[in-house]
Amino acid sequence: MSPHPHPLAYIPQSALAEACKYLTKSDSLIRAGKLVVAVVDYATDRGNTATFSAFVSGLGPSLFAPFVNVLKHDREVSSWFIRALGKMLGHKDVGPxxxxxxxxxxxxxxxxxxxxAVTSTLAAITEHCMLAHNAEDTPDINAGQQLSPSITGELASASSALGYIPTVADITVTMPRGGQSNAGDEQLGRILAGLAAFLSTDNNRFVFCKVCAASPGGTRGTSVLAALLDKDVGLPVQVYYQTVFCLWLLTFMNTNEDTSVVDTVSQALEEAAVPRRLTNVLREVSAEKVVRISLATLRNILKMSVTLRKEMVGAGLVGALHSLCFRRWNDEDIREDLGVLAEALESELASMSNFDVYRAEVLSGALEWTPAHRDEMFWRENVEKLDRNQQEVLRCLVRVLHESGDETVLAVACNDLAQFIKxxxxxxVIAQSLGVKARLxxxxxxGExxxxxxxxxxxxxxMIRWNRQES
Structure with a gap:
């Protein structure tokens, strides 16, 4: 009786050859990445300085160079090594x-x-997550691909015919409602965990904001991180939490912090429109742990700069806080943060003129039907102020008109431009010089x-103004 053939004998050789094509270097690197994560967790979580020192000593004078080089690989591979390397670079003993x-x-x-690498990988994963959640024919997000040198659909560029208005980058505010976890979400979770470990030291927070500010497009890294909160990719609650937690770490300043560090971080948060984005998180996400960390982040931001406080007012945070006060919270920290924020912002609001409040709202990009937009007396008294500071407010309004996808924001922007022209x-003449007619x-x-x-x-x-001026 002849022995049974091996199961592989039933598989056509052509199929075997095809399968072998998928056995790439990435497979080995992924396994290596998982092993490195396990080793690093052991070396860092035990709180034993000797264990970590022995681990780092074994790396030699090049330190983490081999791991940094791997970060240029595909998203799945880089997510594992970003997770491990963040813990290494964020350890308290690595500097000494x-x-x-x-x-x-x-x-x-x-x-x-x-x-x-974190910035580029986050941007690439976010882009593909957005496609995966909105199109059934999206390529598999797990597929190993080289990182794109540029980000498709990246935040508004610093260079534009209208001039750079940093606080209105990427005005579209479509909040994800949550969704099923996929490979991209898992990659994001690993990357954000590594980034959180990296941002656990004061020096690393400064490095993060400084490197981002020096990159093309200004604070690209901070903006890409913050943009996870308003990209329509159906993020799970845990990824929301991890993203806001990283932003919270950026705002966690020691009382003796160097003022240059505070200024660098404050500017990064301002240009990434963090107050507006967190305000929208509070409006759209009901998970208590996300609300808690969002409020804690905003409370830290209160102490950082006047500009950030005004942006909170302009983003409508006062109204969002009032709504949250009517909900029942189990966490005492939430109730305390709500009280502190409400009191501080109401005091800030009381010190601002009507035009200050309007300006803050426009610069935040969070346009709503507040009374000023339809108040004829407000426009008669303040219309010429839109033309000040190199037409800062007016150019920002035009930028909103060109970039927003939110119906309310667009309607209010059209209304305000009409009031300005009137x-x-x-x-x-000014409106025509800014090229609004084609967009209108x-x-x-x-439009809807x-x-x-x-x-x-x-x-x-x-057109009426044009006819009058012509005649």
Missing amino acids: FADNAGCMDALDEQKAKYVS FHPRGR MELMVS GEVRRYALNCVQVL
Whole structure:
């Protein structure tokens, strides 16, 4: 009786050859990454300085260079090594060890490369997560692909015909409602865990914001991190929490912190529109742990700069806080943070003029139908202020009109432009110089009911002013 053939004998050789194509270097690197994570967790979680020192000593004078080089690989591989490397670079003893070994310059260089890799990987995963959740024919997110050198659909560029208005980058605020976990979500979870470990020291927080500020497009890294909160990718609650936790770490300043560090971090948070994004999180996400960490982050931001406080007011945080006060919370910290924030912002609001409040709202990008937008007296008294500071507020309003996808924001922007054209002596000429007519005509065709109506009204006002000035 002949022995049974091996099961592989039933598989066509062509199929075996095809399967072998998928056995790539990535498979080995993923297994290596999982092993490195396990080793690093052991070396860092025990709280034993000797264990960590022995581990780092074994790496030699190049320190983490081999791990940093792997971060250039595909998203799945890099997510494992970002997770491990973040814990290494965020350990309290890594700085003293590098100083004693005379390799601080190498360590600083590796930290900068780590931040750049985290930024690029986060952007790439976010982009593919968005596609995966919104199109059934999206390619498998697990597929190993080289990182894109640029981000498709990245936050608004610093260079633009209208000039750079940093606080209105990526005005579209479509909040994800949660969704089923997929490979991209798991990758994000690992990356954010590594980044949180990295940001656990004051020096690393400064490095993160400094590297991001020096990158093309300004605070790209901080903006990419914050943009996870408003990309329509259906993020799970845990990824929301991890993202806000990283932002909270950026705001966690010691009382004796160097003012240059505080200024660098404050500017990064301002240009990434963090107050506006967190305000929208509080409106849209009901999970208590997300609300708690969001409020804690905003409370820290209160102490950082006046500009950030005004942006909170402009983003409508006061109203969001009032709504949250009517909910029942089990966490005492939430109730305390709500009280502190409400009191501070109401005091800030009381010190601001009507135009200050309006300006803060426009710069935040969170336009709503607040009373000023339809108050004729407000426009008569303040219309010429929109033309000040190199038309800061007006240019920001135009930028919102071009970039937002939110119906209410677009309708309010059309209304405000119409009011400006109507009451400003040179309103029509200025509006034409900013190129609003083509966008208004587009919204008249493609916009929804309210947007179409206000766009039509703005075009009518523009043409009436034009006829009057011509005659």
